[in-house]
Amino acid sequence: MKRFRLQGDEVWRYRLAIAAGFLLTLAFPKFDVPGLAWIAPAVVLSAAAGFNGAAAFRIGFVAGLSYHLSFLYWLLLIPMGLPWKGVVVLGWIGLSAFLAMYQAIWVWLAWKISPERSPPGETGMLPHVRSFATASWGRRSLWCFNVAALWVALEMVQARFLTGFPWGLLGVSQYQMLPLIQLTSITGVYGISFLLVWFSASLLCAAALLLSKPELRRTWVADLFLPVLTVAIVFAVGMNRVIHLPAAPRQIKAALIQPSIPQTMIWDEREAITRFHQVLDWSTKALAEQPKAQLLVWPEAAVPSLFLWDTNLYDGKTIYESITGLAREQKVWLIMGADDAEPLPGGNVNFYNSSFLINPEGEVLAKYRKRRLVIFGEYVPFSRWLPILSKMVQSQGEFVPGNQPVAFPLGSLNVITSVLICFEDVFPHLTREYVQPDTDFLLNLTNNGWFGESAAQWQHAASAVFRAVENNLPLVRCANNGLTCWVDRRGGMHGVYFGGSKDIYKAGYKIFDIPVGAGGKYVPTFYRRYGDLFGWLCCGIAAIAIVAGALKRRAASAQPLGLACL
Numbered sequence: 001m002k003r004f005r006l007q008g009d010e011v012w013r014y015r016l017a018i019a020a021g022f023l024l025t026l027a028f029p030k031f032d033v034p035g036l037a038w039i040a041p042a043v044v045l046s047a048a049a050g051f052n053g054a055a056a057f058r059i060g061f062v063a064g065l066s067y068h069l070s071f072l073y074w075l076l077l078i079p080m081g082l083p084w085k086g087v088v089v090l091g092w093i094g095l096s097a098f099l100a101m102y103q104a105i106w107v108w109l110a111w112k113i114s115p116e117r118s119p120p121g122e123t124g125m126l127p128h129v130r131s132f133a134t135a136s137w138g139r140r141s142l143w144c145f146n147v148a149a150l151w152v153a154l155e156m157v158q159a160r161f162l163t164g165f166p167w168g169l170l171g172v173s174q175y176q177m178l179p180l181i182q183l184t185s186i187t188g189v190y191g192i193s194f195l196l197v198w199f200s201a202s203l204l205c206a207a208a209l210l211l212s213k214p215e216l217r218r219t220w221v222a223d224l225f226l227p228v229l230t231v232a233i234v235f236a237v238g239m240n241r242v243i244h245l246p247a248a249p250r251q252i253k254a255a256l257i258q259p260s261i262p263q264t265m266i267w268d269e270r271e272a273i274t275r276f277h278q279v280l281d282w283s284t285k286a287l288a289e290q291p292k293a294q295l296l297v298w299p300e301a302a303v304p305s306l307f308l309w310d311t312n313l314y315d316g317k318t319i320y321e322s323i324t325g326l327a328r329e330q331k332v333w334l335i336m337g338a339d340d341a342e343p344l345p346g347g348n349v350n351f352y353n354s355s356f357l358i359n360p361e362g363e364v365l366a367k368y369r370k371r372r373l374v375i376f377g378e379y380v381p382f383s384r385w386l387p388i389l390s391k392m393v394q395s396q397g398e399f400v401p402g403n404q405p406v407a408f409p410l411g412s413l414n415v416i417t418s419v420l421i422c423f424e425d426v427f428p429h430l431t432r433e434y435v436q437p438d439t440d441f442l443l444n445l446t447n448n449g450w451f452g453e454s455a456a457q458w459q460h461a462a463s464a465v466f467r468a469v470e471n472n473l474p475l476v477r478c479a480n481n482g483l484t485c486w487v488d489r490r491g492g493m494h495g496v497y498f499g500g501s502k503d504i505y506k507a508g509y510k511i512f513d514i515p516v517g518a519g520g521k522y523v524p525t526f527y528r529r530y531g532d533l534f535g536w537l538c539c540g541i542a543a544i545a546i547v548a549g550a551l552k553r554r555a556a557s558a559q560p561l562g563l564a565c566l
Helices: 008-026 034-038 040-047 054-071 073-077 084-112 125-134 137-158 170-174 190-212 220-243 263-267 269-287 319-330 387-392 422-426 428-434 456-471 526-530 533-558
Strands: 250-258 295-297 333-343 349-358 364-369 407-410 415-421 441-446 475-479 485-487 508-516
Touching (some): 008 034, 008 040, 040 054, 040 084, 054 073, 054 084, 073 084, 084 533, 250 475, 263 269, 269 508, 319 333, 319 349, 333 441, 349 415, 415 428, 422 441, 428 456, 428 526, 441 456, 456 485, 456 526, 485 508
Parallel strands (some): 250 295, 295 333, 415 441, 441 475
Antiparallel strands (some): 475 485
8 A cells, every 4th residue: 555655745736736626627617727727738748747657647546536516517517416426426426527537548648759858767746847858850840740639539539438428628718719610510529529639738839948948049939830820720710710601691590498407397297287377378478479480499307297198188288289289370490409309118208308399370380309418417327127226317208319310391481490308518520410411400308406506507508619619500599598509610609698788597598590591501510521531540649658668667667777767
């Protein structure tokens, strides 16, 4: 156990790593200090400078843990009673620890491929950082490039491993920097993450030169030249793209209902008819506005029962009759979120988190079943062997994932949309599958009422900004309690707040004019055509750097002691 005891030098390094993790959180909403994302990776690397192996891994893990614990604090707001509250706390810690492994691996491998080793016998930060000055400019620049590629490679894994959880990818912190994020139409959000880490690592190298050779004050400029030049070019090209956003040939008027129903009411069957009436009342008010909306949208979990299957009567009508009757009476297209079921042989039933398209004649034309389910919210792993775990899912039963995107054609409006449910729009590679040549806009139905009035709603919406830019399509968001808005093709968010306030969480409705009409003229972006090509290239670059670093260390260890010290 002696080797795990923290030394004095290591203690303050952990404090620095914790601070770096908090810097990452502050770069995201609600704090919105995006500049911190440009320096936080350098702070994490500097905290582990001079260490390798387990020590560097631990420091990276501590930085990642402080980041994810603070970033995902809203998991603690899930309204679960005892004893499940303890499970929520364990889930928050467990998920944060799992995600922190990516930062731990990144720091560990980053110093494994370092261009220079620490001076013999030295493990301190400053001697190791200063040793960078002995490496050539080319070797330092290559290291910075490789470190950025390694970060992206790990984000690619995070977005896919165990169905993926790409929440809080570093590049998302820049969602308000519209000229910069136009790059994502080529690289996806991973290109922004790459730029941030590349600049940050180069900043560390520049600082190393200043520390080791303060008399040569201009030498550090060379280390920052390439990333700064690249960012400047990206920003200039992106600015031109933002300014010259082509006008849409036409618009449709959409009324989006945000009922702001507390999650405890959603789980309470006694409140079913009350919350259903709230949705109906807001819909009636929204459709009374002139000119009248052509499309009515309800969020995820807006309907309190199985839409197609519930035979109970509410005010003399079934849920199905009330909803289809509303569409027919108001002569409006309706897209809504509701649970669905599919009876199976043997008496079993599959449940789905679904969305439905209803035309002005009250006919159900299409339905989409959610493909990416929330672990412990919509399904519980291993529940087949431990059935008691299924009680953690607050619904009729565990959901089953859908198997494909479904287009929703609004025939009389000559509009086609594709629906994503809940956090499906945080998956870059998933969202692009929903875009076809005739898709006019993307629609996300979500219920973030689980997390109160927290940063979760803002973090979710920030990710949606990138899906719009990546695919060159507007993205409309209809949420239970925030953030209901729409995002244009360049990432600009519209209708974020309710009129006359700075509130995103309250109940009400919003009416938007959504630009549509691309149809056959839709020009797919590079990202839409080729997907995560940039991300996979980064994976290849990272793999080559790791192998080259291992070969270099093996060659160095094989040298005679005298030669190795020269």
